[in-house]
Amino acid sequence: MTPRRLFAGTRLRAIRAEHRLKQAELAARLAISTSYLSQLENDDRPLTPALIERLSRAFPLDWREIGAGDAETRLAALREANADPLFAEPMDAAQLARFAEQQPALAERFIALHEAYRRSGQRLQMVDEALAAEGTSGPRLPWEEVRDWFHLAGNYVDSLDRAAEAMGERLGTPSPDTTAIEGYLKGALSVSLIYSGQAGLRSYDAQMGHLTIDPGQPSETRRFQLAHQLAALALKDEIAAVVESAELRSTASRQLLFVGLCNYAAGALLMPYRRFRSAARAVRHDIDRLAQQFGVSFEQACHRLSTLQREDARGVPFFFCRVDMAGNITKRHSATRLQFARFGGACPLWIVHEAVAIPDRILVQLAETPDGVRYVSMAKGLVKPSGSYDRAPRRYAVALGCEAEHASEFIYADGLDLRSTSAAARIGISCRICPRADCDQRAFPPSDRAISVDPDQRGVVPYRVG
Template identity: 40%
Template sequence: MKKTFMGVKLRKLRAERGMTQIALAQALELSPSYLNQLEQNQRPFTVSVLLKLSRALGVDIQQFSEDEEARLLAGLKEALADAAQPISLPEFQEVAGQMPGLARAVIDLYRRQHQLLERLETLSSQWGDDRSRPEPLVSQPFELVRDFFFAHQNHFDTLDRAAEKLAAQAQTSPVDRAAWLEQTLAQRGIQVQREAGAQGSKRSFDPLSRVLTLSSELAPAQQAFQMATQLALQAFSADIEALIQVPPFTHNEPARRLVRVGLANYFAGAFLLPYGEFLQAAETLRYDLELLGKRFQVGLETVCHRLSTMQRPGAPGVPFFFVRVDRAGNISKRQSATHFHFSRVGGTCPLWNVYEAFSRPGQILAQLARMPDGRRYLWVAHSITQGEAGYGSPRRTFSIGLGCDARHAHRLVYARGLDLQDPGAETPIGMGCKVCERPACPQRAFPYVGRALSVDENRGPSAPYGSWVEPEPRQG
């Protein structure tokens, strides 16, 4: 088992609390010499020490977890993949494990640089198309909101418990909850009406007339979701505001509005699938997506999205990652309850089963996958089609993926028939070609940006960009 050394984090925590070494040692019921050895990385952290930190100081032990270190490690490797001097894995591990604040700062700088390069590219294309003046660029707040949800492990306990309490008050079956929500909104002076087409909108609320218009094309569960979202924005606005009184939402109005909608949607999902009831059903049914959807009368995407939020302190479910992609590889939704890192550049991996799902509609596909760093995951993928019924109506096709660390795979029905211990059963995937260091991948679309290519005109390699110059050993 890997030993965990996190002395820098412990020293930082002690400094933030204004405590001396002796005071912290007393609070943790440790000897000062033992605490000093922990801070100097001369002794590894133990589960006992982490639990003492949690009990004595109310510390979230997630910040001392290997999952968080793995996420930072992946982010650093992506951010510094094209560094002038190759950086070794031990150096990345040292920064991610011992200096997480520095790691986050480096990752944040990289993201800002990438956003600026995208803006520059857009600006250049606008100047080059014979127009006298480029149109102003609009900053997109989506990444800010995604990072906010990721930082909270995609779980907001206050909203989750409020939604669960409301669901208990409703005491309705999944079939009757839409009628209950409509009645509840009426008690708050909001009239619900349904309109065919509804101008392409699922939900439209007029604050002046206090009329909520829903598309008549929505299924009962979708109508309930939209009404629960509106109820959250009206009745639980204070709870939502309490969560977002942090940068960047205090000075970025578009991001603030978007995160409010995101949290209202979170509340709606928690109302339709109450935490305790849904977790018990998920464990009993071994996380069978179709059976869960049938029991709660919701679609597979709603089930997958809710599963990625089940991280209540003291009663967590399997920590899942959830993605929704289109045929072009664009990720339109991504939520993670744990460390899995989604690449922001270079596309995703074509060997990932979320893309195979497009060619096998109606089937749920399971894949045991291994990342370049050796971590193993079980991925479940399924294609979905959305849109209004009728010939010629616009339709949208996506693939949704739900994944978890392989150590949790035995809890899922989708592990049935898979040899979880056989390396030959694993599919090697990566975060994206530009940041994936696998040298012999036949599906590679771009060379790995972390090393210089070694091109030999007298050889025809079987894999594109399949070889590159190994880095010189670092000196010192």
């Protein structure tokens, strides 16, 4: 079979325009001459497999989305699976291109098998943690069941996201403000609004149609609570359909999922998918600028970035989590290969723990997990006021990060030495399932390893991991 020749002049010019690069700058990134790039951009020469590989690594989002056909989409997925640390010697670019071109059905089965392997690994990790954690025997609690549902759904609900986006587009640009949401609640849904601090953060009387909001909350939180109620009423049927299809076991689980989906829809309403994704890429995912542009909180912007996984317009694959003062992970999602501990806290070497103690300051970190994958993390400590002296403010930290290959899209990676062999913090998932035998910060031995104790020798920890 004669290999298909791929001409991509329009795509290359689009990439240069998106990243404001001169021909010489793009040529340098691709390790080719400027004249060669000029020929490629004018479709005088086709791309070679080696160049396709370099483009996909240098501009993963752009190369995946700019007019890619079935063959290019298949090759991109094959390249991602081939890059798994599972393979000690992955195939080179030319081999992958031939495989994708000459054996498309087999390539797609390989991709599907790798995805099944990855999912099985995640499920096995869930089981390992459940067995290793104390006091977790018996069925999953409702909040654990809902948490796992969102994780296995990829933290993206297409039908709900598109419905909320369409509503957000109608209500405001770039994001519906408080006045627009209040107007829709009053005019279209016949809801009367009461601002009072006597009924919790938000209380809705369905019989009377009264919505009470605590005025002591920050303006971004008040707006989010309004958006939550709008979604719960205007998108009730769409949300109920998702809950029904989830097949959760208990009434409490289904109710929690309904609340979680209302929150999801509120985020999609305030930060409509395509507008938010485009704005995020334009500012290289600068959270403060996004929060200001869309009138949302720092945490809300971080959380929304972790949901941008629409099939035809994916965002950067991020992980996101929220950690309280005791180190408990109270929110988490990952579209990356990094998966958070389901029980207890995260690795003590991860910078999010330091951020909890230093509010309103952004910390960054280059970290490496035991499988050799590197990540760029951003963490910020936050204090959410209660609006009253007799209620303590909430203190926690949020973290957002991506794999190092996306560092050029993440402003917080600027200044980090991504190539240094010693600059990355050697983190794990949690002590109970971390295989590192030489960690000085270990709180517990790994649950699947034997330990040895020498009464006459004492290191940082009183045992050695077998």
